[in-house]
Amino acid sequence: MKKCIYCGVEIPDESIVDFCENCGKKVWGEKMYNTIVMNMNNARNNGDLCHNRTDESEYSSNLNN
Numbered sequence: 001m002k003k004c005i006y007c008g009v010e011i012p013d014e015s016i017v018d019f020c021e022n023c024g025k026k027v028w029g030e031k032m033y034n035t036i037v038m039n040m041n042n043a044r045n046n047g048d049l050c051h052n053r054t055d056e057s058e059y060s061s062n063l064n065n
């Protein structure tokens, strides 16, 4: 578990941001908070796509064998 940098409440490790939803919305407002989380998720998804590409090339080289 990691902790919210503002109020110290525990947040899940897989949380994309280092603060809880309540604080995020208090600091940035709901709209901005949602935008930040969305952008962070997109960045992480792009990283995941790279991993998938690696898996795919490993998979096709296995097929060639």
Ligand SMILES: [Zn+2]
Pocket (backbone or CB within 6 Å): 004, 005, 006, 007, 008, 009, 019, 020, 021, 022, 023, 024
């Ligand atoms: Zn908080």
